[in-house]
Amino acid sequence: xxxxxxxxxxxxxxxxxxxxxxxxxxxxxxxxxxxxxxxxxxxxxxxxxxxxxxxxxxxxxxxxxxxxxxxxxxxxxxxxxxxxxxxxxxxxxxxxxxxxxxxxxxxxxxxxxxxxxxxxxxxxxxxxxxxxxxxxxxxxxxxxxxxxxxxxxxxxxxxxxxxxxxxxxxxxxxxxxxxxxxxxxxxxxxxxxxxxxxxxxxxxxxxxxxxxxxxxxxxxxxxxxxxxxxxxxxxxxxxxxxxxxxxxxxxxxxxxxxxxxxxxxxxxxxxxxxxxxxxxxxxxxxxxxxxxxxxxxxxxxxxxxxxxxxxxxxxxxxxxxxxxxxxxxxxxxxxxxxxxxxxxxxxxxxxxxxxxxxxxxxxxxxxxxxxxxxxxxxxxxxxxxxxxxxxxxxxxxxxxxxxxxxxxxxxxxxxxxxxxxxxxxxxxxxxxxxxxxxxxxxxxxxxxxxxxxxxxxxx
Amino acid sequence: xxxxxxxxxxxxxxxxxxxxxxxxxxxxxxxxxxxxxxxxxxxxxxxxxxxxxxxxxxxxxxxxxxxxxxxxxxxxxxxxxxxxxxxxxxxxxxxxxxxxxxxxxxxxxxxxxxxxxxxxxxxxxxxxxxxxxxxxxxxxxxxxxxxxxxxxxxxxxxxxxxxxxxxxxxxxxxxxxxxxxxxxxxxxxxxxxxxxxxxxxxxxxxxxxxxxxxxxxxxxxxxxxxxxxxxxxxxxxxxxxxxxxxxxxxxxxxxxxxxxxxxxxxxxxxxxxxxxxxxxxxxxxxxxxxxxxxxxxx
Numbered sequence: 078x079x080x081x082x083x084x085x086x087x088x089x090x091x092x093x094x095x096x097x098x099x100x101x102x103x104x105x106x107x108x109x110x111x112x113x114x115x116x117x118x119x120x121x122x123x124x125x126x127x128x129x130x131x132x133x134x135x136x137x138x139x140x141x142x143x144x145x146x147x148x149x150x151x152x153x154x155x156x157x158x159x160x161x162x163x164x165x166x167x168x169x170x171x172x173x174x175x176x177x178x179x180x181x182x183x184x185x186x187x188x189x190x191x192x193x194x195x196x197x198x199x200x201x202x203x204x205x206x207x208x209x210x211x212x213x214x215x216x217x218x219x220x221x222x223x224x225x226x227x228x229x230x231x232x233x234x235x236x237x238x239x240x241x242x243x244x245x246x247x248x249x250x251x252x253x254x255x256x257x258x259x260x261x262x263x264x265x266x267x268x269x270x271x272x273x274x275x276x277x278x279x280x281x282x283x284x285x286x287x288x289x290x291x292x293x294x295x296x297x298x299x300x301x302x303x304x305x306x307x308x309x310x311x312x313x314x315x316x317x318x319x320x321x322x323x324x325x326x327x328x329x330x331x332x333x334x335x336x337x338x339x340x341x342x343x344x345x346x347x348x349x350x351x352x353x354x355x356x357x358x359x360x361x362x363x364x365x366x367x368x369x370x371x372x373x374x375x376x377x378x379x380x381x382x383x384x385x386x387x388x389x390x391x392x393x394x395x396x397x398x399x400x401x402x403x404x405x406x407x408x409x410x411x412x413x414x415x416x417x418x419x420x421x422x423x424x425x426x427x428x429x430x431x432x433x434x435x436x437x438x439x440x441x442x443x444x445x446x447x448x449x450x451x452x453x454x455x456x457x458x459x460x461x462x463x464x465x466x467x468x469x470x471x472x473x474x475x476x477x478x479x480x481x482x483x484x485x486x487x488x489x490x491x492x493x494x495x496x497x498x499x500x501x502x503x504x505x506x507x508x509x510x511x512x513x514x515x516x517x518x519x520x521x522x523x524x525x526x527x528x529x530x531x532x533x534x535x536x
Numbered sequence: 537x538x539x540x541x542x543x544x545x546x547x548x549x550x551x552x553x554x555x556x557x558x559x560x561x562x563x564x565x566x567x568x569x570x571x572x573x574x575x576x577x578x579x580x581x582x583x584x585x586x587x588x589x590x591x592x593x594x595x596x597x598x599x600x601x602x603x604x605x606x607x608x609x610x611x612x613x614x615x616x617x618x619x620x621x622x623x624x625x626x627x628x629x630x631x632x633x634x635x636x637x638x639x640x641x642x643x644x645x646x647x648x649x650x651x652x653x654x655x656x657x658x659x660x661x662x663x664x665x666x667x668x669x670x671x672x673x674x675x676x677x678x679x680x681x682x683x684x685x686x687x688x689x690x691x692x693x694x695x696x697x698x699x700x701x702x703x704x705x706x707x708x709x710x711x712x713x714x715x716x717x718x719x720x721x722x723x724x725x726x727x728x729x730x731x732x733x734x735x736x737x738x739x740x741x742x743x744x745x746x747x748x749x750x751x752x753x754x755x756x757x758x759x760x761x762x763x764x765x766x767x768x769x770x771x772x773x774x775x776x777x778x779x780x781x782x783x784x785x786x787x788x789x790x791x792x793x794x795x796x797x798x799x800x801x802x803x804x805x806x807x808x809x810x811x812x813x814x815x816x817x818x819x820x821x822x823x824x825x826x827x828x829x830x831x832x833x834x
Contacts, residue, residue: 318622318623318643347643347644347645347661350644350645350661351645351661379644381644381662384662384663385660385661385662385663388662388663393814393817394817394818394820394821398665405753413747413753413754413755413756414753415752415753416751416752416753417752418751418752419663420662420663420664420665420751421663422663422664423810423813423814423817
């Protein structure tokens with residue numbers, strides 16, 4: 078290690094130590110003498126022989142806090158992700174150059190499924206990944222494989238015959254497995270792994286409406302299927318708040334004559350609250366035995382939307398209002414916590430409430446699910462949530478490593494810290510590829526069974 | 537220099553952070569900050585005033601004097617903005633005596649806060665609710681259109697903490713201790729001090745710091761008042777900011793229109809039906825409790 082490298086590592090150490098010293102949400106550092114810890118660990122950097130050793134020393138120091146969501150992401154993992162992205166960009170550039178030199182344009186069949194390409198070597202222009210075009214399906218990375226978990230009726234994927242349980246193996250003729258493997262390794266110890274894996278793959282499916290995305294799937298019996306989907310405008314209403322903008326769609330339906338279902342992709346936009354309220358009121362008026370709120374894959378949004386929605390499940394006058402809260406957020410500078418209070422409503426919904434969650438349910442989704450569970454109002458089905466109830470941030474250190482840390486702390490109504498841990502379901506139900514191939518959403522099915530069984534017992 | 541990947545992750549995190557901040561906007565905007573309009577002293581100034589009396593006398597005189605006695609109603613329109621977050625909206629406050637209704641168009645939908653008689657309430661996308669007694673008292677203190685005449689009587693104790701620098705201006709710092717509140721259950725609740733900064737030169741209120749009671753908990757809010765203008769002989773602040781340091785949030789409020797002593801429709805001061813329902817439900821619960829015989833030992 079050269080003197081310059083050592084200096085860079087010392088600066089990285091100092092950055093981590095100072096950040097925690099100045100910004101950690103717990104000014105008492107969990108009872109640790111943080112200045113003394115600096116004196117204990119910093120000299121070890123001076124005698125470390127390589128970057129890996131430095132990382133281990135800093136990680137040990139961070140580990141003394143005994144908190145999740147504080148950690149280092151190795152520079153080589155970040156580099157691998159960037160190199161993969163750079164390689165993709167180069168390949169795109171080469172392909173575009175080839176196309177501009179007069180290669181054949183993409184051909185389409187003119188049958189009932191016009192979006193299925195017949196040319197295997199269709200050149201593609203680089204898509205605007207921030208565009209509002211969507212392929213009409215959702216996915217999860219299950220056991221390292223990107224599996225289709227939802228297909229939007231009449232959307233591009235549906236029209237092209239894409240089905241639940243199909244495994245996506247390439248996007249624009251580029252295998253996605255290496256990227257999944259790299260990201261999975263980088264986030265191996267993070268509760269955010271699945272959340273980031275999904276985003277990593279899904280974000281590459283975006284573009285402007287009308288753009289084409291060339292996808293290869295593996296269906297049942299290991300049969301490969303290639304589809305070129307023409308992206309359609311994102312579903313829902315455009316909602317924007319400050320720097321955040323998204324198309325928010327709400328799905329409300331009866332999954333059985335006696336069970337209502339409400340799903341939405343993000344907590345954003347005033348229309349969402351109105352549509353949610355309307356759906357609850359409708360199921361209430363229909364005297365549905367239960368309502369299922371699907372928060373799977375929901376990354377969160379406006380925090381207090383969770384309070385507003387939760388209020389529909391508590392009757393005014395039947396609860397101690399001061400006690401009715403989803404949880405509390407603690408900021409270092411706050412002498413008092415931020416309370417996620419619930420306003421109970423007159424004519425609320427009093428039936429069974431099931432909430433579906435998974436490892437891609439984050440932030441406000443976790444606040445809502447965790448609070449409703451702790452208050453004993455909802456039963457949760459699915460898998461542990463992402464543990465991203467709070468803003469954590471990732472900074473790049475002088476030596477290239479990433480440093481992730483949470484800047485506040487959220488404690489659910491029952492006293493559980495959610496950050497880096499997530500919310501555990503009451504009933505652990507995992508999606509399986511076999512189940513999806515058979516057309517079954519096992520998590521939804523479990524929730525319906527619980528509601529209907531309870532109703533049967535009641536009768 | 538950050539890598540693309542890291543920046544992308546940072547952006548996702550930053551997005552989440554923004555959303556947390558959104559929660560406090562309504563609480564802040566709903567604070568009665570528009571009434572840094574001040575008036576006349578009721579009694580002649582004492583020959584040898586204490587430092588507190590001197591500050592309050594100057595404050596009252598600078599605020600417009602006798603004109604304030606003539607103000608019976610007020611309508612204030614304005615805008616609010618969460619600084620640096622790209623979040624903004626409009627607000628309108630109508631006030632008659634101490635009855636007040638604030639309507640806000642927020643990014644989360646329409647929101648209404650009111651104080652009518654002894655009832656303080658809010659209606660929003662979060663649901664409707666009746667405010668707590670301590671919230672009521674905190675709001676009520678600033679609702680008196682003749683507040684300067686009552687300033688001293690609004691607090692149990694006022695102490696002069698000397699002249700300090702406040703936002704670049706020399707100000708007299710007064711610590712004002714509100715009276716405790718007696719709750720329905722017979723217990724007493726201590727209300728936190730409110731700290732006022734009166735400009736040494738202008739005599740006007742330049743800032744106020746208080747711990748605001750809200751449904752979200754206790755928020756320490758620093759309000760700064762500026763851009764005072766004469767409206768019907770009363771000085772009113774047309775620009776104020778509310779800072780919540782704990783959440784790194786600043787809300788800027790700009791007053792665009794003030795009208796006083798105008799005819800305000802009765803309907804503007806009628807309790808909304810959903811609030812009436814809450815009151816009735818509370819009354820039913822109280823009656824039920826009263827009618828239920830207590831189990832006695834033995």
